[in-house]
Amino acid sequence: MERKVFDDLQTIIVNLSKIKKMTAKAQAEILKPYGISSGHAAYVMALYGGGMTMKELSEMLCVDPANTTRVIATLMKKGYVASDCPKKGGRKFNVFLTETGRLLAEKIREQLTDDSALLHMLTPEEKNLFFTLLEKIAEGYDRHGI
Numbered sequence: 839m840e841r842k843v844f845d846d847l848q849t850i851i852v853n854l855s856k857i858k859k860m861t862a863k864a865q866a867e868i869l870k871p872y873g874i875s876s877g878h879a880a881y882v883m884a885l886y887g888g889g890m891t892m893k894e895l896s897e898m899l900c901v902d903p904a905n906t907t908r909v910i911a912t913l914m915k916k917g918y919v920a921s922d923c924p925k926k927g928g929r930k931f932n933v934f935l936t937e938t939g940r941l942l943a944e945k946i947r948e949q950l951t952d953d954s955a956l957l958h959m960l961t962p963e964e965k966n967l968f969f970t971l972l973e974k975i976a977e978g979y980d981r982h983g984i
Contacts, residue, residue: 868949872942873916879946881909882918882935886943889922889934918942 865876874882884890884898896906910933913919918939923931935943957965 865946865950868946872945874913874918874942878909878913881906881913882939882943883946885919885933885935885939886947889932891930891932895933913939 862876865879869876869879880899881895884895890898892903892906892910895910896903899906910919910921914921917936919933920936921931921933957968960968
């Protein structure tokens with residue numbers, strides 16, 4: 839298949855931008871009843887696998903630690919996240935989902951994996967390949983700092 843406009847990196851950037859916009863829009867509709875944004879949902883889903891430090895969470899999501907602090911504070915106020923910080927102002931502590939947060943993560947996961955969603959045009963094999971390639975690219979970035 840011949841590309842008509844862009845080559846290589848620019849094609850990746852343009853298409854990932856389109857995908858991000860489409861997924862954010864779909865996710866916004868799903869999240870509306872819970873009072874959180876797609877940016878907040880990334881933290882909820884990252885914590886679904888278990889608690890972690892703020893630094894680990896920031897690194898996992900490739901975001902600024904100050905943003906992580908703000909988002910976690912919002913999620914704590916909404917009752918979705920808690921911490922094991924023994925005292926106010928403590929430096930090293932884990933944040934984790936509350937039971938309400940776990941239920942939210944399960945609801946998000948259920949609705950986002952629905953086959954009627956964004957990847958409906960792909961066969962199961964194409965979906966697996968798509969996710970495998972995304973993970974491979976992301977791992978390559980992590981390993982080589984590209």
